[in-house]
Amino acid sequence: MKLYRILFILFSFCFTSLNSQILEPVKWNFHSEQIEENKYELVFIADIDPNWAIYSKTVDEGGPIATTFYFTESSNYKLIGEVVEDSINMVTQNDLVFDMVVSKFYNQAIFRQKVEIINYDNPVSGGFEFMTCDDTQCLAPEIIDFKFNLSNKVLESDVKETISINQNNLEKNNLILYGFLPTDIKKSKVNCSNSSANTTTVSSPTKTLFNIFGLGFIGGLLALLTPCVFPMIPLTVSFFTKKNDNTNGYSNAILYGVFIVLVYLILSIPFHLLDSVNPDILNDISTNVYLNIFFFIIFLLFAFSFFGYYELSLPSSWVDKSAKRESAGGIIGIFFMALTLAIVSFSCTGPILGSLLAGSISNDSAAWELTAGMGGFGLALGLPFAVFAMFPNMLESLPKSGGWLNTIKVSLGFIELALALKFLSNADLVAHWGIIKIEVFLILWFIIFLLMAIYLFGKIQFPNEIKPKNISFTRAVFALLSLGFALYLASGLIYNKQTQSYRALSLLSGLAPPLGYSYLAPKECPNNLNCFKDLKSGIEYAKKSNKPILLDFTGYACVNCRKMEEHVWPLKQVDSAIRENYVLISLYVDDKKILPDNEQLLVARTNGKGVRKLINYGHKWAYFQAQYFKTNSQPYYILYDPNSNEILNNPVGYTPDEEEYLAFLNCGLEAFKNN
Template sequence: MKHITAFILFFITAFTVNAQLDPVKWTTEVEKISDTEYNLIYNAKIDNHWHVYSQTLPEGGAIPTEFFYQEDVLNKDFELVGKAVESESITEFDKVFQMELSYFDNAATFTQKIKVTNPNISSIEAEISFQACDDTKCIFESEIVTFQLKEEKQSKIFDPVKWTSSIKKLNDTDYELVYTATLEDKWHIYSQNNTEPMGPIPTEITFKDNENKDYKTIGKLKESQTITKYENAFAMDVTYFEKQAIFTQKIQVLNPAIKKIEAEAYYQACDDEKCLAPTTFQFINNLDGSQGLVETLAIDPQDLEKSRALSLGVTGWDKYKKEDVKEETNFGIFVLGFIGGLIALLTPCVFPMIPLTVSFFTKSAENSQKGLANAIIYGLFILIIYVLLSLPFHFLDSLNPEILNTISTNVTLNIIFFLILGFFAFSFFGFYEITLPASWGNKMDETSSRIGGFIGIFFMALTLAIVSFSCTGPILGSLLAGSLTSDGGAMQLTAGMSGFGLALALPFTLFAMFPKWLNSLPKSGGWLNSVKVVLGFLELGMAFKFLSNADLVKHWGLLKREVFIGIWIIIGIGLLLYLLGKIKFPHDSPLKKLSFSRISFAVLVGAFVIYLIPGLTNTKYANLKLLSGFPPPLPYSLYEKDSDCPLGLNCYKDIDQGLAAAKEENKPIMLDFTGWACVNCRKMEEQVWSQDAIYQILKDEYIIVSLYVDDRKELPKEEQFKFVKANGNLKNIRTIGDKWATLQTLNFQNNSQPFYVLVNDKMELLNHTTAYTPSADQYLEWLKEGLENFKK
């Protein structure tokens, strides 16, 4: 499985520089709010051209800023109140990480509110974990800071805003909610209508926990009288409240069973000299009219304990340089797209169009140069059209990068791809045609004739794309499925579409430049339909790969390795019989004799079927190395295996069990972060681990702990919990995969697979971490070095 996170890790590690580089300076302040409540304020001063990142970032991108506190005092001597509030950030599309990211330039402020439960505590130690980047490099740093709670120079009481709330019943379904802020003299908060990006933070009232649509708001949030005045601090007119601010919102209850309405106020308070960090205030209003309450988000102690248990406390990072992960390019998918385009040229929907279209351009133009120019423009428009088809996926990717990057383990989408490719396969067999409405093609053709010029040529290219869809659609569907189930996402799809469009466009340009070449083209005939049928068999084989992905992740047991290979053998035999003329499909022409090319291809297919046959056995020959990553892994078998681990090695699927075994046997541990649907994981196991020297060292010298991050099997109810992130956010841990994926990200700041870590039973690193390493020699040296460091 190719991961976009490998690309990200490259920028985090390959460009990591030495410790002399210090672009971010941190200072701290303590703000006393009451006898038991404080604001811990982190101030970052950032060098020019550098920036640090927000606490909230999409997964698979840059590393967010996080704050960690001593485990022995957190929730014992003090508690975090909500999450840290950060100053205004900049959100832009980052070319390095290929996604929208929020970051800070020049300065950043993070404010964490705490409640002290031990009156004797005098200081709090915290660790700041952050990534800083400029245009050429990134560093990942952590810094320990101390907050002195008892030092009066730092402790100032600022609590200028007091909130209350009430609810009024208007009729059987409608209510009016009123939120009132009472302000101390000289202090004010800002109107919700302040929208200037560089202005003050407007007050917002947001309603929570309404996923079931139990109620809806009526109209906009109304606010009491405001003052608009020019403020030097913001160099603009701002609108704010003095003394008091009242916000009123009408709602309509849709579910009579609900008892309360929860809301949250987000606001910033300022006086003539200073502004406090933005903060939140939470309300609960009972529909029966009883007193409105304030509720602080509580963290279940058991969730906190289980969250802490995922932290392995790995040490030794300073001893080993992190592995340089080379940047993945999209050239491979571009080449595959190009090959797909060449294949599409050989289908009956496209091939006959080449001489007709080229002849039109060369004969209808005023001169040969004009005809050549029109043909080149025609080819360019074909390329542009197919590239444009990938653009909507960039929009989806920007909304939620994970929507594309996690498709490879999404059961529903893999089943959908299986059904689509199967549907495409039978259309290639000729049982039905997949076509776009004929009116579309007619309309495009009519438009191109009427308009003429460049625009007319564009519509001619669009006409080709529409009328050839019955042949190109299934190939594009395979390209779409293959691209989006690799973690390259939308960029990989664009590369594939570019290759496809280029291959489709080239003949129209080349034959226009060299018209005599048209005489060398083979004549259209029944061979074109044969190409379609062959493609149908290939589509059918690929369809079962996606069904296999879903089966592996859910452990249904439908497509064990031997069943999958058996299906491929049956498909291969069907293709062989077709090539030899033993079976026919609806649109096939009579086969008078077997051509040399047909016989040659039949020999290749027959050899492939023979190669697959040992995969049905329970012998050492069952490891089909050339197909690693396509069939299910060797342990996922119909045969009873001594081990359900790769290659029959001994391994543990739980880190605690592996740790206990390592202590008992006095062996080092190899943490193997893997996935059921991970192609590169299978390649490593079946091509690299299977080498004799590597197999022996893994078998005899290491305790292997294989953690499947995409395992969708639910944990027992008593083991499920909400993981508490450093910024206070919660993540549901429901499945085995949730647990191991979180453990990997938390301890190693990496979420790509395969990912390998060598440690001892004290969780001390024995070597640098590594990922996909197709060189067996290089991987063996890595294992040997880890073993030597363990013995030392």
């Protein structure tokens, strides 16, 4: 039963955090009471909604998150003893969710801490973490900061954020950063003659999820054709067909396939928790320099593992523990059979899952995209096991295991090697190192896929491989495709005189660095356009030139941004419309360059709960987009009147259709002229 409890708590975290209704069953109040000269008791009171509870300070390992307090170290005060919890409303009993005895509070919980004040000029500050559950769901653990100013015995604290700053200061900071407030923005009432342009909006997230699901499904099929997975199909089918009668065999086989999908879906749940804490946290993760370097190293390890130089696997103790649970029989046994498959096949599935993870977290709706991808991957992996177990006669049509499985594995190694360079390129772009520019990237990818072609032609062997006597027709076809792709990459180094940059390769949009990020043909702006990367200077220039603004929220690691810049903006009519009629302001939401000290200011969180400090330019522009325009996806294009602070028409996101994007630009220009 403990398995069901764990699954319950994970899913409840995920779906309550993504529910449109924000649940806040616990409300905290703080106050201080003087007990002696220079000694005070700090009181923390949690008022809890009916049927909800928070947990005690003391919880055994493996249970819920205990309520934990911490205080900022300071020579200005001294703690007297530890935090004490009142026993009123405390209930100690078996918790149905965690299947263990725990102490928790219903209705109200009170915690007290005694302090001795040495210097009244500084506050007593710190924070605490707590978790709350009812009988059907648990909310993700929450951290709350506090600050007591005891010089006048007045509590200076916001329950959700403790930095002392009022609304006027926040508005002043917005003016310093951007020159105007969110309330200054107006929507134009002008209707365009082309009504379709008025209704252009960001591309459907549902369509994107289906695409990611499809990619995950393809990844699962590739994993199925690796030496770690393919030979397990007849073994698993034999288990279901011999051990069970037909009826149970069918139902258990279907259940086995469902559990394989479930195992991979569970892996995506932590990313929903991260996404619910801060809407741009996954963007911060995906563009983090150190994380991209980490991915680069991991993908190198995956690549050489696929080449056969060593074997990557999860700890054998995990396999042993999971395999032992298989003997439990019934539903539990089948679940652990699925879990064992996922663990023992990790050396082949891990690199593919890593690609799926790394690709998803760099996009908007990253957590849901990862879930869709994991679902597709699990379905592709689980479906054949279930189908062949239901219809074992179909096994005869499967090809026999052999060297072709290792050929697929090694080929995937070359692809992992190419993807490793993508992450190193991301780090280079965001950190402004200026090393992996477009020429270096294309040359290295050309070498990788050329070597892949040579390998498939049988001219290179890796460890534990035997040189093939004959090259099969299928292998020769893939060798030619790899060689063709290498030549395609080489064509990316052809200089385009019209755009004064290299030839744009549509298949590499978002994978390769921007064309302007070059040693030989550097360009500050896409398509050799004139652009500003600072909001205030761009607005000032637009006012002087009496032109509307094309506000471009973009990112160095944004795939669809590169597609727009390299395949839509260079089109003759689009280029003319932007170049002649608009002032382009490109704001990179993943720019890690540190802000000047006078711009590292506090701003209100976009969810309305407390404040945050802006550290780098990416924070500045991501906050600007989220707070002022209520969205955090990229690319995102806004046509803006700098004189009236009006949004001229409906903003758009990724819009690959030339006519649709041109209609959007013309609509905004028409609205600007009518203004």
